[in-house]
Amino acid sequence: MTGLLKWPVVLALATAFLFLVFNIYVAGHPVWALCVLALVSTGFFIYLSNVAFAYRYLFPGIAGMALFVAFPLLYTVQIGFTNYSSNNLLSLERVREYLLEQTLPDETQAMAYTLHPDGSEYRIVLMPVHEEEDELDPSKLASLQASSFVSPRLALRSAQPPELTEMLPLDKASFHVNDSLPLKELLKHRDVLMKLKLKLPDGRSLSYAGAREFGPLNNLWKANADGSLTLVDTGEIFQPNNATGYFENADGVQMQPGFKVNIGLGNYVRMFSDPDFRKPFLAIFGWTLAFATLTVVFSLIIGMTLAVVLNWEALRFRTLYRTLLFLPYAVPGFISILVFKGLFNQNFGEINAILDALFGIKPAWFADPLLAKVMLLIVNTWLGYPFVMVLCSGLIKAIPADLYEASAIAGAKPLTNFFKITAPLIVKPLMPLLIAAFAYNFNNFVVITLLTNGRPDFLNTKIPAGTTDILVSYTYRIAFQDSGQNFGLAAAISTMIFFMVALLSLAHLRIARVNQDIK
Amino acid sequence: MAIVTGKSQRWRVVAAHVGLIALIVITIFPLLAIVSISLRPGNFSTGSLIPSTISLEHWKLALGISYQAADGSLVLPPFPVLRWLFNSIKVASISALLIVAISTTAAYAFARLRFRFKVGILNSMLLLQMFPAVLALVAIYAIFDTIGSYVPWLGIETHAGLILAYLGGVAMHIWTIRGYFETIPVEIEECAKVDGATHWQAFRYVLLPMAVPILMVVFLLAFIGTIIEYPVASVLLREENNLTLAVGSKYYLYEQKYLWGDFAAAAVLSGLPITLVFLAAQRWIVSGLTAGGVKG
Numbered sequence: 097m098t099g100l101l102k103w104p105v106v107l108a109l110a111t112a113f114l115f116l117v118f119n120i121y122v123a124g125h126p127v128w129a130l131c132v133l134a135l136v137s138t139g140f141f142i143y144l145s146n147v148a149f150a151y152r153y154l155f156p157g158i159a160g161m162a163l164f165v166a167f168p169l170l171y172t173v174q175i176g177f178t179n180y181s182s183n184n185l186l187s188l189e190r191v192r193e194y195l196l197e198q199t200l201p202d203e204t205q206a207m208a209y210t211l212h213p214d215g216s217e218y219r220i221v222l223m224p225v226h227e228e229e230d231e232l233d234p235s236k237l238a239s240l241q242a243s244s245f246v247s248p249r250l251a252l253r254s255a256q257p258p259e260l261t262e263m264l265p266l267d268k269a270s271f272h273v274n275d276s277l278p279l280k281e282l283l284k285h286r287d288v289l290m291k292l293k294l295k296l297p298d299g300r301s302l303s304y305a306g307a308r309e310f311g312p313l314n315n316l317w318k319a320n321a322d323g324s325l326t327l328v329d330t331g332e333i334f335q336p337n338n339a340t341g342y343f344e345n346a347d348g349v350q351m352q353p354g355f356k357v358n359i360g361l362g363n364y365v366r367m368f369s370d371p372d373f374r375k376p377f378l379a380i381f382g383w384t385l386a387f388a389t390l391t392v393v394f395s396l397i398i399g400m401t402l403a404v405v406l407n408w409e410a411l412r413f414r415t416l417y418r419t420l421l422f423l424p425y426a427v428p429g430f431i432s433i434l435v436f437k438g439l440f441n442q443n444f445g446e447i448n449a450i451l452d453a454l455f456g457i458k459p460a461w462f463a464d465p466l467l468a469k470v471m472l473l474i475v476n477t478w479l480g481y482p483f484v485m486v487l488c489s490g491l492i493k494a495i496p497a498d499l500y501e502a503s504a505i506a507g508a509k510p511l512t513n514f515f516k517i518t519a520p521l522i523v524k525p526l527m528p529l530l531i532a533a534f535a536y537n538f539n540n541f542v543v544i545t546l547l548t549n550g551r552p553d554f555l556n557t558k559i560p561a562g563t564t565d566i567l568v569s570y571t572y573r574i575a576f577q578d579s580g581q582n583f584g585l586a587a588a589i590s591t592m593i594f595f596m597v598a599l600l601s602l603a604h605l606r607i608a609r610v611n612q613d614i615k
Numbered sequence: 616m617a618i619v620t621g622k623s624q625r626w627r628v629v630a631a632h633v634g635l636i637a638l639i640v641i642t643i644f645p646l647l648a649i650v651s652i653s654l655r656p657g658n659f660s661t662g663s664l665i666p667s668t669i670s671l672e673h674w675k676l677a678l679g680i681s682y683q684a685a686d687g688s689l690v691l692p693p694f695p696v697l698r699w700l701f702n703s704i705k706v707a708s709i710s711a712l713l714i715v716a717i718s719t720t721a722a723y724a725f726a727r728l729r730f731r732f733k734v735g736i737l738n739s740m741l742l743l744q745m746f747p748a749v750l751a752l753v754a755i756y757a758i759f760d761t762i763g764s765y766v767p768w769l770g771i772e773t774h775a776g777l778i779l780a781y782l783g784g785v786a787m788h789i790w791t792i793r794g795y796f797e798t799i800p801v802e803i804e805e806c807a808k809v810d811g812a813t814h815w816q817a818f819r820y821v822l823l824p825m826a827v828p829i830l831m832v833v834f835l836l837a838f839i840g841t842i843i844e845y846p847v848a849s850v851l852l853r854e855e856n857n858l859t860l861a862v863g864s865k866y867y868l869y870e871q872k873y874l875w876g877d878f879a880a881a882a883v884l885s886g887l888p889i890t891l892v893f894l895a896a897q898r899w900i901v902s903g904l905t906a907g908g909v910k911g
Contacts, residue, residue, distance in 0.1 A: 116765060116766070119765055120765055123764070123765070125761075128761065148730075149814070150724050150728040150729070150730035151724075151730065152720075153720040153721060153723050153724035153728065153818075154720070154721050154724045154725075154730075154736070156716075156717045156720065156721070156782075157717045157718060157720070157721035157785050157789060158721070158736065158740075160717060160782040160783050160785060161740060161743060161783050161785065161786065163758075163783065164748075164755070164758075164779070164780055164782060164783025164784075165743045165744075165746070165748070165751075165783040165784070165786075166743055167754075167758070168748075168751035168754035168755050168758060169743075169746055169750075169751050169754070171751070171754035171757065171758065172750070172751045172753060172754040175753055175754060175757070180757075398638075402635075402638070405631050405634075405635065406635075408631065410624065410628055411628060411631055411632070417635050417639065419894075420639045420642065420643060421635075421638070421639060421642060422894075422897070423642065423643060423646065423890075424642060425893075426890045426893040426894050426897065427646065427886055427889075427890050427893075428842070428843045428861070428886055428889045428890070428893075429843055429845075430843060430845055430860075430861040430864055430865075431864065431882045431885070431886040431889075432645065432646075432886075434864055434865060434867070434868060434878065434882065435645050435646075435648075435649045435879075435882060436645060437868055438649075438652075438868060438875050438878060438879075439645055439648060441873075441875075444873070444875055446648050446652070478642065478645075510627070535745065536747075539747050539749055539750065541747075541749045541845075541846055542845045542846070545845070546845070546865055568749050568750065571750075571752075572749070572752065572846070575752065575753050575756075576752070576756075576850060583753045583757070586753050587753050587754070590750045590751065590753065593750055594746065594750060597745060597746055597750070598745075600745075601742060601745040604745075
């Protein structure tokens, strides 16, 4: 960068970022603003000073990891201690603001309105609420019109319709009341009218209050000095309750929406003590372990056998076989899983068509819990064995050939070769990779979600839970699907999965390191 | 190998061939079946796996062309598959390019420069990579929701936001490139520096041209990794025209609206290029796997 251009660019960037930080701060998120400020100023420091010049190369990568890998992990743990959910989405201040903005049209002071075309634009005429036959009586009409108002010409059809307009007394305006729009035409302007505020000469402001009336809006709530809110209608006082996350009155009646509060270990207590929750949770945990273990075991058996066979030099066409057997790994997972979903379909699926023709059976792969689990294992083994096959092939190639020559001289059979030479030599380097595969399948969200989406569900559970759900897919359902968008609970379960993943990683690292030392 | 073979050997070879062929038939059955289904008329026909009449109706729909059904009604494409494919390729190419840029510079620092906390940063990076993004989806959603309220073009439902989310996953790639850099003798750069090149020039004009092969590999790996990514994309993208292929494909197979034949054509259309890219990059992907990563 030339020196001349450098400083203006730096200055422009700095101003832009400072403006962003300021906006975040003004919006009421001082912590977020501080985080952004820290990140941005670190970036500026690194690129402008000569002290930390190695970090110039590192900053984008490390910032990316910190922002989108490390920070989400920590944030998830934090959310796990809150009641964050679709009911308790906003902060206390935002909920208070929201409630204070709630209004109810005042029916007693409402005025009837009509819409009159005036050229290509429109005028609104407000009259006191009256019976329709009153308009036929000239004297009553005159008194009605005496207390009526008319708007200036309004461009309701334009791209930016007006949102506030001053009303004039009808008798002072030079507007001859013509035929008003029929109701059907009127409704076409509903969206614009709902945003329009009409200001009367006496200062009152009227808002849309139905297809025929405009009226002043009354606030539903009144703020008190101690932070509580009064329901204007009944005079009841609602106090914010920081334990439950709701505004509550003396009887404990909760006002929706709630706000986000820290509930400590509440989500964890619920996980382990609520029997309605604990039973499916333990079943899902058990199935997660079984799913990951069995997948690894089956993939290992098939993959290792294939690797051994394909390394047998007496066999021809080995490259062709290897490429074809590798295919499941090369096809994108989201496509092959959905292909299986279709093939396993009970009525239209090709697998049941074949089974029906051969044995006359049509298993209900998606409705029966056991069959659904079997199907998941079949599909996941299909997806997983090429990985093990490729790994084992590489490891077997590294075994010195003279070991097999020696065993041939001793007259050993192939099985003896496998169990006495091949298996013992590859099991050590294979171990950390198998643990990685286990950890991967422990969190194999995609195969569960796309194939069964956790179904069939358990019966009689408060939160929908599936018999084929694993922990991550269950978490996803709690957070984003049918189970009430309970982010806090989902984050608490995620936090527990973190610990299990951390344990697995530790085991992985330790075994990998022991192997390294041996080398 | 000079091993005397017995008579049982021939039988074992035959048995191995039979066993392998049987397994291959089972393995590629779903892949062949889907091609055949895509050419079969109708969405519900069962029975013969080899279609008796070949119909291109599903392929027309997958390519965004409507067709005239037998009863005269016009069948419109159910989903914008080409749009999804385009979205996927767009997001994947941009992410992969940025990932390569970010991880190359970081890898250079780890391979060549001396700075504090080097080992610590490297280890914590590898540790972090063990936690898949699917575990932190709630937080990722909340983060992008917040970002979007200040910078709308980076929020939920934007491709720029999705690309930003993918930039976190660089640890494996940094590791790969660093390994390659360390095989290049450092003396070459030192010569350049003796001739008056700065660090940046030595990196940009000396080291980088020698590392082009590994950069292409990392680009391919990042491209494939992004194009098959499902969880984060499914949380950040919801509108039909915005989806990537990985998120959109499942809508074909809803219980209420089961478009088996249409799905088959779309799956072959979009899966084939990705599979070919994967097979082409297979050699490097496999060597990356043995380094400890697993396809995600």
